Amino acid sequence: MKHWFAFLLLVAAPAWADSELPPARWANEQLPDPRQEAQAKALMEELRCLVCQGQSIADSNAEMAGDMRALVRQRIAAGEKPETVRRWLIARYGNWVSYRPPVEPVTWPLWAAPLIFLLAGAWLLRKRMVRRRS
Missing domain, CATH: 1.10.8.640 (Cytochrome C biogenesis protein)
Structure with a gap:
């Protein structure tokens, strides 16, 4: 019974997230x-x-x-x-x-990540194509 009550409180918690203020x-x-x-x-x-x-x-x-x-x-x-x-x-x-x-030193990885992933994908694709030709 205690577990059921705790579960209901946990499920109802998001309903208490907003206030009643306009x-x-x-x-x-x-x-x-x-x-x-x-x-x-x-x-x-x-x-x-x-x-x-x-x-x-x-x-x-x-x-x-x-x-x-x-x-x-x-x-x-x-x-x-x-x-x-x-x-x-x-x-x-x-x-x-x-x-x-x-764009700051802390965020450079965020800006560079797409380019790095693109280059890594191209490198892997090239490597795979070279293997198929052999």
Whole structure:
């Protein structure tokens, strides 16, 4: 019986993840200025949801993503440039929040990996083709 109760608590835990508070004002509302809304939307597409991880904050229904959308819209409505808002969010949450990580010594492997894999695949394919000819 104890195990069944523990299982139910574990399964129900995601239901407690969101609060009962209403969403922030700009979480699901567009800005009145279409130019500012377009800037905010473009920036939201570049930022990763900290909860969903595979979705941008523009696509996520998570409460945290809504809060981040509201922050982006508030700052852009206040006249900040999208790149300034992006840098502020990276400073606050780390490089991981951006789908465009900066090119730094720490991220060089991320940028070089596709090229390395491509070259390794070409080398293996060439090696295999040479074996078949022999």
